[in-house]
Structure formats: C-alpha cells, structure tokens
Amino acid sequence: MKKIIVLALAAMMLMGCKKEESEPIEMKEEVVTEANEDTVEKESRYAHEELDAYSEVLSEYLKDTKDGFSATLINIDDDDYYELAMFDGDARADGAYLYTYNDGEAIDLATDGFPFYGSYGQMNYVPNSGYFSYDYDGAGVDNGDFMFFAFSLKDGKVENLCSLERVFYYDDSTADVFSNHDKEISESEYNELYQKYWHDYISDDLKDLTFINGYMITSEDEIEAFLSENDVDEIEVSYSDEDIKAMSPDELF
Secondary structure (H helix, E strand, O other): HHHHHHHHHHHHHHHHHHHHHHOOOOOOOOOOOOOOOOOOOOOOOOOOHHHHHHHHHHHHHHOOOOOEEEEEEEEEOOOOEEEEEEOOOOOOOEEEEEEEEEEEEEEOOOOOOEEEEOOOEEEEEEEOOEEEEEEEEEOOOOOOEEEEEEEEOOOOOOEEEEEEEEEEOOOOOOEEEEOHHHHOOOHHHHHHHHHHHHHHHOOOOOOOEEOOOEEEEEOOOOHHHHHHOOOOOOOOOOHHHHHHOOOOHHHHO
C-alpha cells in the first residue's frame, strides 16, 4: 500500500514539473528612454546671427582690456555677414583685430606676421570687394622706412597680396632699397605693385576704418547697445518729385 502511495506522489510531482515547463515565461519589458540625438539649436538674439558669436568675442576681449576699446562692424567681403574690427587705440602700433563669421563661429583673421591689421588706429577697405590695406612708417638714426600691406579676404581666409617696403637714407649718397615679402626688388617693380594695390583702389569706394570713429566699449551693457544698434540693415528710401514737393521743411532737413 505504501508503495502505491509513493508512486502516486511521484506521478503528481512529475505532472507538476511538466506543467511548469509548458507555461510560457513572461518577460518584463525594460523601457529605455533614448536621448534625442537632434541638437537643439540655440535661438539667436539678433536678426544677424553672426552677432551672437561676436558678442562672445567682445566679452572676452573686454576682460583683457583695462581701458576699453573701439569696435566697428563692416562688410569687407561680399557674403551676408558682417566682419568685426576692434582697435585698442590710435598709436603707431595700434591696428584692427579682425574677425569674420563662418559655420556658426567667429573666425579670427590673424595670420602669420599679422596679429592685427593697421597702424595709428587706421586701415582702409573697399566694402564687399574683399580688399583691405594699411601702411606703416618708421624712423631710425640713419634711415627711415615706409611699408605698405594689401590683403584679400575670401571664403573666410586672408591672402597677403603684397608686403612692400621702401628703406630711405637721410644721406642722399645712399640709394633707397625696395622689397616685397622681404625680397629685394627694383624701384620700378615696387612702383608697379604700389600702383596696382593702392592707387588703383583710390576712389569714392575706398573707406577708412578708424579707432576714433568706432563704438567705444567699456562694459557689457555697451556691447549689447553696440550690437543692437547694428542689427538693422540700412534701407534706401527714395522719393519722387511729387513726394518732395509735398514735404514740409522739417521732413526735408
């Protein structure tokens, strides 16, 4: 009798095991929240998107400038973005620190030998042409020198078109020495290059960029005011003869 009971219990246990094997195992699904891979673009504070990048440049420059500086926004090349120019002063060695804008970033236009461009707080440029230039003079005990530099800005890169130098001696018995890119050239070659990169650009289109005519910046509030002031495109307004006749003196002048 005991043997029968044991066999019955064994059969029941075996049936229970088969039942457990036959039931599907429920898998708990792990919910994984994936981060949005799309980068959320920072909304620009200005209509001209480059001004956001220039705001950071100006703020960093202000930290290193004790007495403030002068800033101007200009169009050197023919793209849709301003270039930024900053002058520390108008001494002989003061030139413009230039920046342009490309792919969402402010690009420093300093190149080998040219951390800035200009002298006496001034340089020249022709708007929307890519051309800019400046000259520099020096004086020694026995001689003086005159240097002229011309550049081209295209696709965010600066090309040095010429680096002319004329060394002249106070003693007329010693001939002047002429060079371009530190290589001696003849006087006629010098004159030809100076004509090509300076005199040929002299026109009403040639503009002066100066320290004195820039916007003086000594605080963060002045940075904001400077950028906001330049965030509106100039609009040319023309009037017909009938409009002019209908205007009052206050509207005309």
